[in-house]
Amino acid sequence: MRIKNFICTLILISSSLFTAQGQTEKRYSLEECISIALKNNLELKSSRFREQSATINFKQSKANLLPNVNGSYNIGVNNGRSIDPFTNDFINQKLTFSNANLNLNAVIFNGFRLLNSVKQQKMNAKAANLEVEQEKQNLVLSVTLAYLQVLNSRDVLELNEQRLTATKNQLKIQKDLYDEGRSNPADYTDLLGQETIDETSILSSKIQLNNAKLSLARLLNLDGEVHVNESSMLLSLGKYNLSSDEVYQQALNGLATFKARELRVEAAKKGINVARAQYIPEVSVFGQLNTNYSSAAETFTQIGSSIVETGDFVEVNSQNIPVLREQNEFSSKQIPYLDQFENNLNSVMGVSVRVPLFNGFRAKNNVALEKLKVEESLVELERTQVEIKNTIKQVHFDMEAAFARYQSFQKQVAAFERSFQVNETRFNSGVSNFLAYITSKNNLESAKINLSNAKYAYVLRVKVLEYYRGQVF
Numbered sequence: 001m002r003i004k005n006f007i008c009t010l011i012l013i014s015s016s017l018f019t020a021q022g023q024t025e026k027r028y029s030l031e032e033c034i035s036i037a038l039k040n041n042l043e044l045k046s047s048r049f050r051e052q053s054a055t056i057n058f059k060q061s062k063a064n065l066l067p068n069v070n071g072s073y074n075i076g077v078n079n080g081r082s083i084d085p086f087t088n089d090f091i092n093q094k095l096t097f098s099n100a101n102l103n104l105n106a107v108i109f110n111g112f113r114l115l116n117s118v119k120q121q122k123m124n125a126k127a128a129n130l131e132v133e134q135e136k137q138n139l140v141l142s143v144t145l146a147y148l149q150v151l152n153s154r155d156v157l158e159l160n161e162q163r164l165t166a167t168k169n170q171l172k173i174q175k176d177l178y179d180e181g182r183s184n185p186a187d188y189t190d191l192l193g194q195e196t197i198d199e200t201s202i203l204s205s206k207i208q209l210n211n212a213k214l215s216l217a218r219l220l221n222l223d224g225e226v227h228v229n230e231s232s233m234l235l236s237l238g239k240y241n242l243s244s245d246e247v248y249q250q251a252l253n254g255l256a257t258f259k260a261r262e263l264r265v266e267a268a269k270k271g272i273n274v275a276r277a278q279y280i281p282e283v284s285v286f287g288q289l290n291t292n293y294s295s296a297a298e299t300f301t302q303i304g305s306s307i308v309e310t311g312d313f314v315e316v317n318s319q320n321i322p323v324l325r326e327q328n329e330f331s332s333k334q335i336p337y338l339d340q341f342e343n344n345l346n347s348v349m350g351v352s353v354r355v356p357l358f359n360g361f362r363a364k365n366n367v368a369l370e371k372l373k374v375e376e377s378l379v380e381l382e383r384t385q386v387e388i389k390n391t392i393k394q395v396h397f398d399m400e401a402a403f404a405r406y407q408s409f410q411k412q413v414a415a416f417e418r419s420f421q422v423n424e425t426r427f428n429s430g431v432s433n434f435l436a437y438i439t440s441k442n443n444l445e446s447a448k449i450n451l452s453n454a455k456y457a458y459v460l461r462v463k464v465l466e467y468y469r470g471q472v473f
Contacts, residue, residue, distance in 0.1 A: 027229040030147050033220060037143045038136060040221035047135040054121070054128035061121040064114050067106035074099060075293075096295035100341065104287040111280030112273065120270035127263035134256040139219065141467040145460055146216040150228050152456035153212045156449055157205035163445045164198040170437075171195060173428065187434040194438060237455065239403060240462055244396035247465050248389050254470025255388070261381040268377045271370040278363035281355045288348040293340040300330040392468055399461035406458050409451035416444040 028036070038044065075098040082095055107114065174188045213225040220226060252258055305328045312323040335343070356363065423440035426432035 027227045029229050030144065033147055033216065033226070033228070034140055034143050036220045036222065037139050041139055041219060042221060044132075044135050044139055047132045051125075051128040051132045054125040058118075058121040058125040061114070061118045064117065067104055069102070069104050071102045072100065091296055093296065097293065098337075099290070099292035101291075102289040106285050108283045108285060110282040110284075111277030113277030113280075116270050116273040116277070120267045120274060123263045123267035123270065127260045127267065130256045130260035130263065134260060137256060137467065137470075141464065143216070143219050144463050146212065146219055147228055148456055148460055148463070150209065150212040150216055150226075152452065153205065153209035154228075155452045155456075157202065157209050159445065159448050159452065160198065160201045160205045163441075164195070164202060166441065167191065167195050167198050190434050190438065237406070237458065240399055240465065242465070242469075244393045247396065247468055248392050250470065251388060251392065251468040252385075255468060257384060257388075258381075261377070261384050265374065265377040265381055268370065268374040271373060272367060275363070275366040275370045278356060278359070278366060281353055284352045284354075286348075286350055286352055289345070290348070291341045291345045293337055293344070295334070297335045297340055298332045299335055300332050302328050303331050304329050388468065392465065395461050395464045395468075399458060399465065402454055402458035402461060406451065406454040409447055409454050412447045413444070413451050416440070416447050420444045 075096070078095045078097060081090060081092045083090060171188075171191045174191050210225070213227075216228075217224065217226045305326050307324050308327045310323045310325050313320040314323060315321075420440045420443075423432055423437050427434065427437035
């Protein structure tokens with residue numbers, strides 16, 4: 001029994017190991033990250049909802065040009081004294097009544113308010129569409145920058161890990177010398193301290209890498225970490241040749257945010273025309289179709305006649321002779337429901353003119369408010385232009401500085417590599433002291449980290465400038 005349980009346990013462990021080996025860590029390219037973000041990002045979804053609302057408003061503004069047609073129907077019971085809707089006579093009985101009507105109203109002229117409203121909503125719909133496109137461009141840029149930040153953090157982590165590996169290798173050499181008593185004991189203890197410094201640097205790098213991955217996952221709206229594939233992204237480190245003014249001029253022509261702001265200005269101007277229509281008379285035509293039903297409505301059919309006394313008398317030869325008359329006899333029959341609706345049908349047609357004489361200065365104030373909206377949209381357009389122009393200038397300046405730092409750190413790394421090779425050889429040979437070795441080692445590794453940071457700082461700013469040019473990554 002124990003052997004059987006042992007075999008089952010062994011099979012389960014083997015299966016778990018096989019499954020773990022079969023599962024590979026999913027690594028995303030930049031293109032995959034952008035595609036996922038465009039599908040999952042919540043802010044982009046919100047902008048799409050706003051676009052849909054603007055499209056619906058545009059469709060409704062066009063539908064407002066159509067006539068309004070409304071129908072109504074009711075049925076009820078009346079007890080006691082009332083007016084018969086069929087005969088207009090007073091009756092005192094239980095009465096079932098019903099009526100139906102169909103109304104039509106069509107605006108012929110209202111100062112072009114409806115037409116201007118259509119034009120305004122059309123511009124708003126186009127602006128909303130461009131704002132979605134702008135949100136996409138912003139998202140692509142954010143994902144690209146977050147992706148590069150992950151690569152930068154991972155490169156820094158790898159450099160710190162290499163630093164720790166080099167320290168551990170040197171620590172093994174110094175430990176042997178320390179155990180044999182052939183080296184300065186302080187060199188070994190100093191290396192132990194350097195090892196803890198390197199481990200702390202790795203911990204800080206892991207925190208930065210984790211934060212960068214979380215930021216990227218937040219943009220992609222994914223749970224957990226996002227692992228990137230650096231080989232899928234080629235980093236161009238050539239000198240950027242466009243000036244900030246050239247980038248800004250291309251941004252004016254290609255960036256969706258400027259076009260959206262301009263459309264908002266034009267839409268606000270149309271809003272003034274819509275508000276001014278309140279000063280102008282409105283002409284419309286109307287029509288009605290009405291009918292009704294009453295349970296008291298009846299038809300009478302003659303079925304014969306009879307001679308009846310009237311109650312009057314005439315005297316003939318001193319005798320009172322009753323006066324007779326012929327009286328027709330009828331049978332009653334209730335008029336069917338549908339027949340009454342057909343028989344009682346009536347129609348009304350006419351023209352209506354509504355002249356605005358005084359409305360508490362509502363029209364005047366609405367026009368003033370729309371003019372303020374125009375001024376506000378113009379200010380917003382100018383503010384956007386100024387902000388983006390200043391941002392481009394700042395990013396361009398930072399880009400040039402980052403490129404200069406990158407070139408400087410390249411030379412620095414090359415120089416420190418040669419210096420470290422010499423100092424390491426001298427230190428291992430016992431010719432040089434630990435201070436010269438560790439100083440040379442830290443200088444080289446710090447220069448490598450600075451070179452990596454400068455490289456990604458330059459690439460990040462180039463990507464921002466390309467974004468403002470309207471380039472898709």
